[in-house]
Amino acid sequence: MTTTRQAAEFEPIARVLPMLAVPHLDRDFDYLVTAEQSDDAQPGVRVKVRFHGRLVDGFVLERRWETDHEGKLGWLERVVSPERVLTPDVRRLAEAVAARYAGTRPDVLRLAIPPRHATVEKQAAPELDPLVVDPVDDAGWAAYTGGQQFLAALREGRAARAVWQALPGESWTDRLVEAAATVVASGRAALAVVPDQRDVDALHAAATRHLDQSRVVALSAGLGPSQRYRRWLAALRGQARFVIGTRSAVFAPVAALGLVLVWDDGDDSLAEPRAPYPHAREVAMLRAHQLRCAAVIGGYSRTAEAHALVRSGWAHDLVAARATVRARAPRVSALEDSNFQQERDSAAMTARLPTMALSAARSALAADRPVLVQVPRRGYVPALACGKCREIARCRHCTGPMSLPERNPAGAVCRWCGRADSALRCGRCGSDSVRAVVVGARRTAEELGRAFPGTTVITSGGDAMVAEVPDAPAVVVATPGAEPRALGGYGAALLLDAWALLGRQDLRAAEDALRRWMAAAALVRSGSDGGVVAVVAESAIPTVQALIRWDPVAHAESELESRAEVGLPPAVHLAAIDGAAGAVASLLHTAALPDDADLLGPVDLPSAARRPSGHPVDEVLSRMLIRVPRTRGLDLAAALRRATGVSSARRDQQPVRIQIDPLHIG
Template sequence: MTKAGGEAAGGGAELIPGLGDLPHAAPAKAGRPKKAAKKPPKKGAEVAAAELPVARVAVDIPLPHLDRPFDYLVPAKLDAEAVAGCRVRVRFRGQLVDGYLLERVAESDHEGALMYVERVTSPEPVLTPRIAALAREVADRYAGTFADVVRLAVPPRHARVEAEDPPEPPPPPEEDAGPGPWAEYPAGPSFLAALAGGRAPRAVWTALPGPRWTDAIARAVAMALRAGRGALVVLADGRDVARVDAALTAELGEGRHVALTAEPGPAERYRRWLAVLRGTARAVVGTRAAMFAPVADLGLVVLWDDGDDVHAEPHAPYPHPREVLALRAHRAGAAALIGGFTRTTEATRLVETGWAHALVPDRARIRRVMPRVRYLGEDAELARDAAARTARLPNMGFQAARRALEDGPVLVQVPRRGYVPGLACGRCRTPARCAACRGPLALPSSHAVPYCRWCGRIAGDWRCAECEFFQVRAVVVGAKRTAEELGRAFPGVPVRTSGRDAILGGIGDERALVVATPGAEPPAGDGYAAALLLDGWVLLGRPDLRAAEEALRRWMNAAALVRPGGPVVVAADGSLPPVQALVRWDPITFAERELAERRDAGFPPAVRMASLTGTPAAIRDLLGDARLPDGAEVLGPVPVPQAPGAQKGEGPERERALVRVHPRDGAALARALKAARGVRSARKAAEAVRVEIDPLELI
């Protein structure tokens, strides 16, 4: 075996024909590479294939220093099955491991004998050259390994599903129904015309409030398919996927697209994924795992609500769909549409750099369809109700809900789930902590005793560590307690809750109070009659760089479900920029201001950052091996808080360091950290360091 890909010490890199920019090592020695040995085989010995006998295999081993393809011989008996992109089993250091056959060539760089491919697990070419090249680029961008990215890109195999006969692909839709919802945007019809003409427009789309965003996405996908190209839509969760799936079915008809989510189960998901691979379905809608879907002749990528933290991939190398889809659009010459009711600073930077253009409605149209937003503590309200600034549901919100309930349902957004997730001493207000692990105490119901949210211990005999008082008071009220209070305040009105434990798919137009946590708000039939956005201080007070941006995103996503002109009451200080942006329904100005402030402070996305998390010794070791680009700035390391439920002093001490560079040095930073990880991996360092490029959370 020898390396046939990756960065070879002492050698340059060149391109593999037909495999995009996936690099492979230059010959170790000058001169003509040696051909595979053609000695007369012994009796019973393996015989190599007559043509293209060398297979370059990416083994499924996520060690950084082994992140390159290896050469194997293809036995003659597997000649027909061993095709580029298929799954294989090979021997690596004496063990059978899985891998993917990237390509077959006539010669190898290796001067010694090559081992044979043991068997072809499946002749289905599941790793296409385009996806292999994309996986290589994503791994390099995020300082990860090819094996880790391919695990995210290719789902597990189901042999029974592979044996099924694929259905005939339907013809592309022919009828053109016009711009539809895009007529509400000045640049909408021209965007669709560019799609229909096979061009590649790129836009950051600020959608109008209301439910028509699903129809707009479906119309854009239809235009791409009518131009003879494929489309890929990525959304945050399965409920959004179901809505866009229904819109696509209504727009395209049956059989022209598939939905890739975890709900149908692994077998059905693999069946749908194969339909995309084989060209039966030309359009895909799904959650973040669908960003690698092998759509043929990709002509459009769509990402909705890119600021949702659900988009963040929790597995190494932690790629974000926004970056992956941007890479795919660039590689395939495809159109890109990044949309949402708000705009992230990352999307604002794409517009600022000219990579994408803004696709926004005019102000007159926004004023006609936006809800009427008011905040608690307005001067006129304070004149009538002196407690409005401090009350959780003051008179203005109460009266707005009572009037709106005559016309339909009212949405109440509460930032915290549970009953009372935060407690404090009833006398001195010291936060109530568990005596065993120092975790926060909470109440699960009105008749229960406090318990620890980290270790689950019952704290029936709790006493304050400061004043020995034994009674507690609520610091934060959750969705269940809010529903209980509203049920008493509005007798006879049904109160429904929607949260992580049970999320409502939707409600009708009947009279009801819907208490939901952010992201779990169910759409109403004709929209909500009003919305109350409670406890704004919880969202704005988070110790996070993105706290204000995230608060505005959650508020606008909830307010967008309200009927045009319907009242929205937000419990927050009206002088704060995110509250003012909500009142004016102007997320663009807020995002531009936020990006300017981050540029002045040196925070993403104005800079590129890497997060290193591990023991102090491991971080020092990694930074010592890394040849960081000139101008790189190391911040920290600082201690990392213990995981919830961990006992004090349990486990090794962990720290976190941040490395900050100019955006033009982002690729150099990733290469340096990946090389340093490879050095530590080669010498079998016992302590691992978690490396994240452009982490979602910095604090």
């Protein structure tokens, strides 16, 4: 027996966004709401709707009296939960991100809203004590020009935006927590986005020293489904006043948001690897703009994108005076390309550990202080090349780079597919001799153990990261981002294989090298306390000079100017379109690109680029770059978004990947 459905008396139409995977169906659809569903089917809730005969998830966007649809409307199948998980602020942000990155709203919302955990959602929210915030001491911010005034602006609820240049040796977690606590004390909330779990843990530990632990929430991918959803709900329901997390936390539904913080925005981890590939920094700035709230981008170094915000006037500089920087920075030494240097140390320009680096390490160890050694790559020998012609050794199956694991009887192993090759032979010249392109952390630890017999050698990197080392003689070998904190600071830091960072064929090679070096050098004692940083690179290189002077702002200014000269982001907006040659050509033929768009290519997809999903390994893919002025970025994204929808509706072409302002171009 069929039950007759009765439509709701008040606003019987629900406008729904189905979570569909195809671009041409990224639009709203109207459904009838029954009287029984009416109370729960409110804007922001999850629902199930029938679409082309199958049940799909969706979100109610609004309730209406009338519909624009001329045909017969279907019914909402059911309301999954009355919890309004899609807030108006997050909905506006998702729409802006989709428009900025030529994506779809369902793709953005999959990043923004975690899957439902019914048991957690049904649990009653715990009773919380009244919010108490310890008074904030602004002495730490007094070291920066305008730092105290910045905290005063946060206290008054003004939309102060700053790019903060953290001093060497600075406790960045304490400074960010002081800014957040200032905002929380004024009745609003704060959101901090950091690159990885290690940073989440450090910032959370600092936050609980100023705020009640029940009011601080840490979100990260490593949490289980129930715990992550519980903490996400705490933000949604207004219980959490300070939310800390990795890149996806930038979408957290924080109520009464007053401050957005981003730490170390140059870290690749903040770039989302899933469509539509947004960068957490850009999403955070969009959010601050929409909500007219305060924002801080902080780091020991500075990206060209962050500096562009300062130059445009959207944010202001928050830096220390040069005298303060000199007092806090370690002494940095590099290789001198001079006859005098060559006479003193004939192997200085070729040795992996020249005399000046060994001397710095010996002096620190003699003073009973630990020494940090930063190497670019983890593993044993992570990259191999032909010993005769220097061609990079690649896998015969997937063309991935070959590496040499520690004590591996099978020989070289591909880093992409894991296949072993016990008899490598160069594809260019046929030679069977190989050489190391770069030496990994474990091999370096072996070498240093022989160079400093009797000294403790500690390695940190990958899955075996060390959080902290004691203030005692030791050699700590770490990869970038895995450097342990030393109690009292390191006596010296050796920055090895600089050419492996600076020599990469990448737009951000110099910027990224300086960021990694400064992060390590910031852990070293000040020069007045005997702290030394030895970078094994020629001192005449501009990036090395920026480290020696500890002047990341000037380096970012130079990077921005050089990119403007050659027409690269952030001076322009750039779209990278990857896929089969025919599909890329078809998309460009459909797209109504801006008149001033500059097309570059097509070329074969660079070997270092991640391949779009759904294509065979042996298929040759192409890449087309489209460049437009800064003022036409949204026009370019809109044109590509429409063209993607048309191509999707035709179903006669393979899908392509569109990335707006990708981190890595070549």
